[in-house]
Amino acid sequence: MNMALNALRRLGNATLKTLVHLGFICRFFFAVLRHSPAAFFRFPLTMREIYFAGVLSLVIILVSGLFIGMVLALQGYDILSTYGASESLGVLVALAMLRELGPVVAALLFAGRAGSAITAEIGLMKTTEQLLAMEMMAVDPLARVAAPRFWGGVISMPLLAALFSTAAIFGAYLIAVQLIGMDNGAFWGNMQAAVDVRTDVMNSMVKSLVFGVIVTLTAVFEGFDTKPTAEGVSSATTRTVVHASLAILAADFIMTIFMFRGV
Amino acid sequence: MKRATIDLWVGIFVAIGLVSLVFLALKVGNLMTWSRAPGYHIEAYFDNIGGLKVRAPVKAAGVVVGRVEQISLDPTLYEAVATLNIQQQYRFSRDTIASVLTSGLLGEVYIGLDVGGDEEMLGEGDRVGKTQSAIVLEKLVGQFMLNQASSSATKDH
Numbered sequence: 001m002n003m004a005l006n007a008l009r010r011l012g013n014a015t016l017k018t019l020v021h022l023g024f025i026c027r028f029f030f031a032v033l034r035h036s037p038a039a040f041f042r043f044p045l046t047m048r049e050i051y052f053a054g055v056l057s058l059v060i061i062l063v064s065g066l067f068i069g070m071v072l073a074l075q076g077y078d079i080l081s082t083y084g085a086s087e088s089l090g091v092l093v094a095l096a097m098l099r100e101l102g103p104v105v106a107a108l109l110f111a112g113r114a115g116s117a118i119t120a121e122i123g124l125m126k127t128t129e130q131l132l133a134m135e136m137m138a139v140d141p142l143a144r145v146a147a148p149r150f151w152g153g154v155i156s157m158p159l160l161a162a163l164f165s166t167a168a169i170f171g172a173y174l175i176a177v178q179l180i181g182m183d184n185g186a187f188w189g190n191m192q193a194a195v196d197v198r199t200d201v202m203n204s205m206v207k208s209l210v211f212g213v214i215v216t217l218t219a220v221f222e223g224f225d226t227k228p229t230a231e232g233v234s235s236a237t238t239r240t241v242v243h244a245s246l247a248i249l250a251a252d253f254i255m256t257i258f259m260f261r262g263v
Numbered sequence: 264m265k266r267a268t269i270d271l272w273v274g275i276f277v278a279i280g281l282v283s284l285v286f287l288a289l290k291v292g293n294l295m296t297w298s299r300a301p302g303y304h305i306e307a308y309f310d311n312i313g314g315l316k317v318r319a320p321v322k323a324a325g326v327v328v329g330r331v332e333q334i335s336l337d338p339t340l341y342e343a344v345a346t347l348n349i350q351q352q353y354r355f356s357r358d359t360i361a362s363v364l365t366s367g368l369l370g371e372v373y374i375g376l377d378v379g380g381d382e383e384m385l386g387e388g389d390r391v392g393k394t395q396s397a398i399v400l401e402k403l404v405g406q407f408m409l410n411q412a413s414s415s416a417t418k419d420h
Binding site: 201 | 264266269270272273275276277279280281283284286287288290291292293318320
């Protein structure tokens with residue numbers, strides 16, 4: 001009896017904690033938005049964050065995009081040729097990359113590469129009481145630390161996703177046309193006939209923009225929410241990657257329902 | 264790190280990001296044909312359009328000359344009305360035949376236009392006189408089975 005009661009109590013406690021946490025994230029999001037003008041008035045700060053989040057993620061994004069495109073082309077050719085539809089290889093790769101894989105995988109990599117770094121940096125700032133020191137000097141950490149990192153990530157993400165899709169399509173081109181010897185015209189022509197700029201390219205950008213908000217908001221929030229200990233920083237960094245990845249996949253599912261249901 | 268170096272790298276990053284976006288729009292997505300070129304509309308009534316979808320190509324002699332813009336059902340005739348957007352530079356005679364075709368066995372469904380010999384041309388809002396409906400594979404198979412059954416039945420007697 002007592003055990004059952006305790007279990008119920010724990011469940012209720014966990015639910016309440018989650019809800020409070022969710023509300024806190026929303027409040028944090030609006031606080032960051034309210035302090036956003038600071039990130040644009042002092043743009044060099046944001047530039048620095050675009051450098052750390054975007055430019056330094058370039059290598060991993062381009063290389064993984066290239067390899068995903070090449071693997072997709074090899075596998076796709078293998079399967080499509082059994083149906084005599086190997087000409088559709090370009091269509092397969094382009095649509096798969098633009099609609100789903102490009103934004104999602106780029107965002108997952110971005111969460112691992114840039115999101116974790118943002119959380120660790122802010123977490124360490126909090127642990128070493130730099131954030132408190134800023135407040136003492138009447139510098140708002142939300143304006144000085146959070147907003148530039150948030151906008152740096154949000155600006156970088158769509159560009160990274162576009163680069164990721166481009167690298168993948170280039171990788172597929174290398175495999176299909178250069179290695180397998182598919183016709184160059186069929187590869188690009190079928191792709192151009194099937195890919196619609198509005199439904200595919202634009203939606204791809206919308207998705208990656210939303211993912212950029214999700215990843216950087218999670219990263220900045222977890223950084224500020226860190227327990228100020230060495231252990232706290234490590235668990236906050238882990239939480240950023242796990243929560244951001246799950247949120248990306250959930251948001252992708254919801255956006256796909258709305259974007260591609262009737263098409 | 265110096266501010267100039269950061270500016271340079273961010274500049275490079277943004278530049279190649281925008282180039283890849285342009286690449287996706289032009290080379291992959293073919294924005295050129297997507298731009299709503301001024302065209303004129305003609306209507307075609309079909310008994311059955313099969314798997315025809317909006318934005319399906321309209322082809323004459325295999326060349327894409329327009330797109331299906333809208334598909335609806337005529338409430339009085341119970342016929343499918345496909346509104347076709349034809350590019351301005353192509354003109355078709357009044358007795359053109361529009362048919363719902365499939366490229367290959369599993370390929371995309373499109374509308375084929377077979378041009379007749381009439382002197383007068385179709386204009387904005389005109390209706391295509393003759394149409395040929397989609398061949399629905401299930402009906403064909405059903406008919407085939409029926410024929411088989413009846414022929415074997417006559418053999419037995």
